[in-house]
Amino acid sequence: MNTSPDKTIVAALAPTGKLRASINLGNPVLASLDPTTGEPVGVSVDLASELAHELGVPVEFVVAQSASVSVTNVSRGKADIGFFAVDPKRGEEIAFTDPYVLIEGFYLVRNDSPIKTNAQVDQPGNTVAVGKGSAYDLFLTRELHRATIVRIPTSPAVVQGFLDQNLSVAAGVKQQLQKDASQTGGLRILDERFMVIRQAMGVPKSRGDAAAQYLANFVKQMRASSFVADSLKRHHIDGAVVAGEGS
Known part of the structure; x- marks a missing residue:
């Protein structure tokens, strides 16, 4: 961004003097652990690092293994920002x-399953396996009735759970x-x-409208600026596309 942020913005987004970013490892499109260093890498990590640079503060990664934990990190003040699928329930506390x-959500079944189309799932x-508290869980809780x-x-762990429990369908990120x-x-x-998952950044609403x-x-x-596109390319991610204006 072209101008340095106001001190009140820095204080709202990084009240501890560092930007604490919740990184969800449960979505491999967004983040994973580098096998060599053990550190988180990915487009969400790149965005958090760039935001911290813009604010003029160090970044600290608060690693979560699932979307629900990442949401909790932000809503309860353990992290300042996070990377989430946009959802009305999450939007009650997070701006x-x-x-x-944009990430596509798909269904997976066994080869011999009679299920051939999405309409046959509900x-x-x-039985539909889904990551607890994930965007798919929230969406399917509203959409599946039978x-x-x-x-x-x-x-x-969804596919392994689907196999172990002999479930009918697994739902999740197409790439995974x-x-x-x-x-x-x-x-x-x-x-x-x-479904199409709209992945956004989020900050607690309690931090104020200006921070949001x-x-x-x-x-x-x-x-x-192509920052997001370049990051996806650099991390060899083909399970997502850059969102357009108004997505």
Whole structure:
């Protein structure tokens, strides 16, 4: 961004003198651990680091294994900002920016499953594995009325939980499902996405409107400047696209 932020903005976004960013490792499109250093890497890490640079403060990564824990980190003041799928329930306490990337949510089934289309998922007797507190959990809780949702502790464990518990369907990030399917075998992903996940940055509403607006402007700048696109490319992420204006 072109101008240095006002001291009140810095105090609102980094009240401890450093920017504490909650990083969710449960979504591999956004972040993962570097196998060599053990440090978090990914587009959300890059954005947090750049924001801290803009604010003129150091960054501290508060690592979470699931979206629900990451949301709790921010809503309870353990972190200053986070990276989340936009959802009305989360929006009760967190002010979201516009999305910076869009991620597709898909269903996975066994090769011999009679389920061929998304419309066949929400039927009595079907069981759907989903990461507890994830965007998929929140969305499917509203949308599925006949199938039974089975909540797995973290999104990366969904396919294993689906297999171990002999469930009907697994729901999650297409990229994660593809990876798990290639490693396990005997699984297929349905042809049509069931949702588009709008991944945004968020700050507690208690930090004030000015802080929320600054963060919103930051995301717009990062999106328009190709920062987000370059980060996705650098981390070899093909499971997401840069969100357009008004997404």
